[in-house]
Amino acid sequence: SYVLTQPPSLSLAPGESARFTCGGNNIGTKSVHWYQRKPGQAPVLVIYYDSDRPSGIPERFSASNSGNTATLTISSVEAGDEADYYCQVWDSSTDLGVVFGGGTKLTVL
C-alpha cells in the first residue's frame, strides 16, 4: 500500500516560516492536496493540485511537489495558523485509492 509520511509536530514563533513535508514514493508523479484542521473544526482545503490555492486562502500558503517529497510552506506564521496539517493523494497504482498522511501539528509559540 502507498504510505505518506509527515513529521508529527512543528513548533515556531510568530513571523517564522513553516515548512511541512510529506514523503511518499515518487509522490512527484501524484497530485497532492493539503488540509488544515483546527481543533473542533472540519478540515479545510488549503492547497490542491500540488500548488494551487483555493479562493480565500492567504498567499502566505504555498506548496511544491517533486521527487519523493511534497512541501507546504506558510510564510510568517500567525497564532491563527495553529492547527494540524494533512497531505493527501489518490493512489491509482493500488486498490487503496485515497491516502492521507499522518498529519503534522503546528504549534505557534
Add this chain to the structure above:
Amino acid sequence: QLQMQESGPGLVKPSETLSLTCTVSGGSISSSSYFWGWIRQPPGKGLEWIGSIYYSGSTYYNPSLKSRVTISVDTSKNQFSLKLTSVTAADTAVYYCARVGNQIYYDILTGHNKVGRRFDPWGQGTLVTVSS
C-alpha cells in the same frame, strides 16, 4: 455555496450497524464532475478515508473497511449515506462527509498525467461513539 451536513445517531452499540446520512445543499449531488466521500478521524489519530460514491452509484472503498462498508446515494433527496456493520470501539470517531473533486490533468512540470481527487468542502463532522 455548497454545504454538507452529516446526521445520524451519536451512540452505537458494539456489533451493531452505524448509519449516517450526508445532506448536500447549494448544489446538485448529480453533478458529473464530483464524487462524494466519507472520512473519519478517531480520537487522537489522523484522517482515514472510508469510501466515495458517484451519483450513478459507482463506489470506491478503503480496502481495510470494504467488507463492512456500504455507501449509497439518493439523488432525489440530494443525500448520500454510510453504513458500517459490526462496529467496535475502534470505530469511534468523528465522521465527515465531503465533496470529492475528480479531475485528470497533465502536469507540465513532471510530464505526468495526474488524478486530482480533493475533498472540498467538508461537513462539520459528527462524533459517533461505539459503546454499550
